[in-house]
Amino acid sequence: MKKTHALIGTALALLLAISACTRNDNEASPSPSPTPEQTATTPPTATGATGTSFDNWGSYGYTLANTRHVPFTEITAENVQDLGVIWSADLKALDKDVKNGNQSYPVVVDGVVFVTTAGNQVFALDAVTGNQIWHWKPTAEQAATFAKAGIIANRGVAVGEGKVFTLAIDNSLIALDQKTGELVKMIKLSDYIDGVTLENGYYETTAPQYYKGNVYIGSSGGDNGVRGFVAAFRASDLTPAWDSPFWTVPPKGQDWLANSRFQGGGAVWNPVAIDEETDLVYFATGNPAPDFYGANRPGDNPHTDSVVAVNAMTGKLVWSRQEVSHDLWDYDAAASPMIINATVKGEKKKLVVQGGKSGLWFAWDAATGDVVWDGIPFAKIDHPKPTAEGVIGYPGVLGGENYAPESYDPATNYVLIPGIEQPSIFKAAKNEDEAATPDFPGAAAFGTVVEEVPDVKGYGTITAIDVDTGKQAYQIKTADQQRGGLTSTGSGLAFFGELDGKLNALDVKAGKVVWTFQTSGDNVQSAPSIFKVDGKEYVVVTTGGAKPKVHVFGLGGDKTQGSAGEADTGGAHSAQ
Amino acid sequence: MTKARLFVLLIAAAALWTGTCAGANAPAQAPQARIELEKTSFTVKTWRTDGSHIAAVKGKLICGGQPVAGAEVQAGLNKRRLRTGEDGSFDLRVDRSLLAYAPIRVVSANEAKIAGKPIGQREADGLASAFAAITVYHPIQVIGEKSDEADASRVNVQARIRSEAGDAISFFQVDKYRIAGRVEDADGNPVKGAIVWIDRDRGEGFAKSTPTDGDGKYEMFYWPEEEETNLTVIVGPRRYALPEGKAFVLPRHTSVDIRIRLPREGVIIDDKPPTLMCETAKGATYSGLLAGLDVPPDVPYTVTIPDRDGRFVLTVAKEVWERRPALFETRLTKFIGQEKVLKAGDALPVGFVAANDQDPRVIPSAS
Numbered sequence: 001m002k003k004t005h006a007l008i009g010t011a012l013a014l015l016l017a018i019s020a021c022t023r024n025d026n027e028a029s030p031s032p033s034p035t036p037e038q039t040a041t042t043p044p045t046a047t048g049a050t051g052t053s054f055d056n057w058g059s060y061g062y063t064l065a066n067t068r069h070v071p072f073t074e075i076t077a078e079n080v081q082d083l084g085v086i087w088s089a090d091l092k093a094l095d096k097d098v099k100n101g102n103q104s105y106p107v108v109v110d111g112v113v114f115v116t117t118a119g120n121q122v123f124a125l126d127a128v129t130g131n132q133i134w135h136w137k138p139t140a141e142q143a144a145t146f147a148k149a150g151i152i153a154n155r156g157v158a159v160g161e162g163k164v165f166t167l168a169i170d171n172s173l174i175a176l177d178q179k180t181g182e183l184v185k186m187i188k189l190s191d192y193i194d195g196v197t198l199e200n201g202y203y204e205t206t207a208p209q210y211y212k213g214n215v216y217i218g219s220s221g222g223d224n225g226v227r228g229f230v231a232a233f234r235a236s237d238l239t240p241a242w243d244s245p246f247w248t249v250p251p252k253g254q255d256w257l258a259n260s261r262f263q264g265g266g267a268v269w270n271p272v273a274i275d276e277e278t279d280l281v282y283f284a285t286g287n288p289a290p291d292f293y294g295a296n297r298p299g300d301n302p303h304t305d306s307v308v309a310v311n312a313m314t315g316k317l318v319w320s321r322q323e324v325s326h327d328l329w330d331y332d333a334a335a336s337p338m339i340i341n342a343t344v345k346g347e348k349k350k351l352v353v354q355g356g357k358s359g360l361w362f363a364w365d366a367a368t369g370d371v372v373w374d375g376i377p378f379a380k381i382d383h384p385k386p387t388a389e390g391v392i393g394y395p396g397v398l399g400g401e402n403y404a405p406e407s408y409d410p411a412t413n414y415v416l417i418p419g420i421e422q423p424s425i426f427k428a429a430k431n432e433d434e435a436a437t438p439d440f441p442g443a444a445a446f447g448t449v450v451e452e453v454p455d456v457k458g459y460g461t462i463t464a465i466d467v468d469t470g471k472q473a474y475q476i477k478t479a480d481q482q483r484g485g486l487t488s489t490g491s492g493l494a495f496f497g498e499l500d501g502k503l504n505a506l507d508v509k510a511g512k513v514v515w516t517f518q519t520s521g522d523n524v525q526s527a528p529s530i531f532k533v534d535g536k537e538y539v540v541v542t543t544g545g546a547k548p549k550v551h552v553f554g555l556g557g558d559k560t561q562g563s564a565g566e567a568d569t570g571g572a573h574s575a576q
Numbered sequence: 577m578t579k580a581r582l583f584v585l586l587i588a589a590a591a592l593w594t595g596t597c598a599g600a601n602a603p604a605q606a607p608q609a610r611i612e613l614e615k616t617s618f619t620v621k622t623w624r625t626d627g628s629h630i631a632a633v634k635g636k637l638i639c640g641g642q643p644v645a646g647a648e649v650q651a652g653l654n655k656r657r658l659r660t661g662e663d664g665s666f667d668l669r670v671d672r673s674l675l676a677y678a679p680i681r682v683v684s685a686n687e688a689k690i691a692g693k694p695i696g697q698r699e700a701d702g703l704a705s706a707f708a709a710i711t712v713y714h715p716i717q718v719i720g721e722k723s724d725e726a727d728a729s730r731v732n733v734q735a736r737i738r739s740e741a742g743d744a745i746s747f748f749q750v751d752k753y754r755i756a757g758r759v760e761d762a763d764g765n766p767v768k769g770a771i772v773w774i775d776r777d778r779g780e781g782f783a784k785s786t787p788t789d790g791d792g793k794y795e796m797f798y799w800p801e802e803e804e805t806n807l808t809v810i811v812g813p814r815r816y817a818l819p820e821g822k823a824f825v826l827p828r829h830t831s832v833d834i835r836i837r838l839p840r841e842g843v844i845i846d847d848k849p850p851t852l853m854c855e856t857a858k859g860a861t862y863s864g865l866l867a868g869l870d871v872p873p874d875v876p877y878t879v880t881i882p883d884r885d886g887r888f889v890l891t892v893a894k895e896v897w898e899r900r901p902a903l904f905e906t907r908l909t910k911f912i913g914q915e916k917v918l919k920a921g922d923a924l925p926v927g928f929v930a931a932n933d934q935d936p937r938v939i940p941s942a943s
Binding site: 191192234239240241242243244247250251252253254255258261302303314315316317320 | 671
C-alpha cells in the first residue's frame, strides 16, 4: 500500500514541457483514389479535416465486433521500416490540465482523430496534420470531483448521430457535437440508475459504444464492491433505452449476496461488443466483491468473471458463461470480447472469444453460448486458495489478460492475445470486516492484500491461438507486461505498444517482431487504431506516463526516435 | 389462493379501474383515454441468475375506444420512453427484485395517431390525463392488534413483511461506521479542501474522506476493526503522514472522531495530543427495508425495526388505524448519531420513516 502511495507521488511530481504538435513536412502525398473499403459518410467540408475519402476506425474495436483487424495492405513487412512519425501531439501542451497517463483508444472518423485524456478531456485532431479541430474539457468545478476516484484513466469515445459520446470519472455521460465539440448534453448516471455515484464506489473509465440509436455503457468499481451493470441510453437525448440496466449481480441482501455487506462486483469496465446481424450485445464482467474473501458470497457467483450476451434493444439475458467460478484471485473477464467469423475444426463458425485475467482463453458459439474452446491457457496457471499468511499465485492480479484487447487475423485464423506473466502473493482476509472496501474509491483501495513476489520480474507475452485447433500457434515474450492490446492488418502485421514507449509490428504468421520504434512518449497503454485518408494508411496510438501524447505513423514519416521510456508496470489494479 | 393474495389482486383490479377512468377528469370535451396493463402489481421476487425476476408486461394506450399509435409513455421518472405501436401497444420489463412504484403516463403525443390520423387537441388533452401504475412490493400481513399499554388511545399493530419462500430480505441494520473530525493548521485554524485517508498497512480496505469544508470538517464511512492503519492527510500537493513506523489504531465497531492539527513545517503529523486526537463517537449508518404508515406528516406514529422474519410493530392512534390507511415500504440509508446500536424490535422515533414517491404503498392483509 505504501508503494502505491509512492507511485502516485512520483507521478504527480513529474513535470514536462514539450511542444504541442510537431509535424513532419516530409509526409507522403496522399493518394486521391478512394478504396473499396471506403466508409466515409460525411463530405470533407463538414468536418474541416484534411482529405476527401476516408476509411474510418469507427469505434473502440474498429467495428462493433471489436476484432481490431483492418483490411488495409499498404504497410507491409517489406516496407514497414519506412514507417515514421507523420505528426505527434503533446496533449499537456495543448491543455495544461491534461492529467498524467493515457489509455485512450483513438476513434477516427472522416479524417478526425478523437482521443480522450486522463481527467476526461476530449480532443478532435486532424488525422493527417494533427491540427486541433476542437477540444472539450470539463469545468474546473466538475474536474475537482474526479480526485475522489484514485483512477482517472479514460479509454475513449463513441461516435454516432453527429455526436461524440464519452464517460467521465464522476459517472457522467457526455454528448458533444461531432463538428464543434460543443456540449450537447451531459447527464449524471445516478439520475437514471440508482446509486451510481463516486461516493458509492462507481467511476467511469470505459469507452461507450454506439449502435442503432443507442449508447451502451458499463462502469468500473467492482473492487469497491459496487453492483456491476450494463445500460443503454438513447443517443438522441441520453434518456434510458432499456427499462432497467442489466445488473450482473443481485442487489445486496438477495440471492448469493443475502449475507454480504457488498454489492457483489461484476463490473463491466471495458466496452461491449455488438453483433449487428443478431442485435446481441456481449460483454465481459469483472470479479466478485470482496476480491479475496468469499465466505459470504457462496456458490459460483454467476455472471462474475463471465461473458454475457443480452438483447441490444431490451437488455434481456440471452446467455452467460463463466470463466472463473467463485473467484478468489481477482480474475476479471476484463478485456472486451471479440465476435469473429473463424474456422473451427474446418468449419466456419461465428464465435465470441475472450481471454481473462485468469490466463485462460475461451471461445463460445455466438448465438447459443455453447462452448467451442474451454479455457485454453496462455499464461502459467497455478493459484492455490489464498490464506491469511499468503500464497503465490499465477497469474497475479494483473492477469493473464488485463483490459488490453485481442485482435483476430482472418488470414491465419489466429487470435492474438496480449498477456502478462507475473505472479502475486495473495493474502486472504480473516473476515468480512477485514475485507471491507470503502465508500470512497481510489487507487490505494485496490489489491491491498496482494503483494509482489520478491525477485520475480514480470514480463509480457503475445500468444497466437489457432482458432481451428484451439492450440497455441506460438507465444513470444515481450520485455514488459502487455497492457495496450493489438491491432492487425490485411498485410499480415499486428501493431502493439510497450510500457517503455515502443511501438512494434509483429509478422502475424511468423510470430516475429519486424519493426520497433521508440516513440517520444513514456509508455503505451492502449492499442493503435489504423485508418486511411485519401488512400494512405496511418497508424495512430496514444502514449501515457507523465507526457501523454498522440503519435500518428505513416510510410515516409519521420524516423527520428525518442529516448527509451521507463516501464510503468503500476501497482495491482492500476490498470483498471 | 390465500386470502392475502386474493386481497392484493382485488387492489390491483381497483387500480386498473381507476386508471381507465382517469379521463373523466379531463376537460369535458376530451375523449376518455386510458392506459391498460395486463398486470399492475407484483410481489418482490429475489434476483435470479436466469433473469426470471424480470417480468414482461404488455400495455395498451386507448383513447375514445381506439388505440393510439406513436405516442410515448413512461413508467416512472427518468425511465425509458416507450413508443406505442400501431395497435397502441407497448412492452415493459419490470424488475421484480426491487421495490417500486412507477406511475405510467403519456409524456409525448406529438406524433400520436388514431386510426392513422394525427390527433387533435381534444385527444391530446385526454391522453394527458391517462394514468396507470406498476407496483412491486412485499405483502404485509397484520398479525394482531392490541391497545397500547402506555396510552389506551393508541393501538399496537403487529404486522409482518412477507417474502416468497426462501427469499431473504435485508432489513434496516448497521451498515457502516463514521470516521469524522476536523483538520486544522498549526494555529488551530480550519483547513479547507483537505482529504483524509485511512488505509490498512496490510490487508484490503481503505477510506477516503470528503474534502474538508470551511470549518475543516470531514467524514467518511468505514468498517473499522481493531487494527493498525495508516493516516494520511492530503492538502493540495502536500501529503501529511504519521512518523515513520507509527500506525493509527482504530477501535473496533464504533464511529470515531479524529482531530488532526497539521505541522507548521514539514509533513509529519505529531502523533500525540493536541496535534492528533481521537475519541469514539456515537452513531452508525444504517441501511435496509422499513415499513411506514402512509399518512400525512403531521399524523404521529412509530414503527419498530423488523426482525429477520419481517415482524414489526406499528403504534398509532386508534382513530387513525380504524380508517385502515395503507402502509408503505422503503429502503432507507441513514446515519443515526446515538450511542445505542439499534436492532430489530427497537422503535424508531416519530417522523423517522418517510415515504418517497417511488415507494410502493401496500394495503395490509388480515391475518
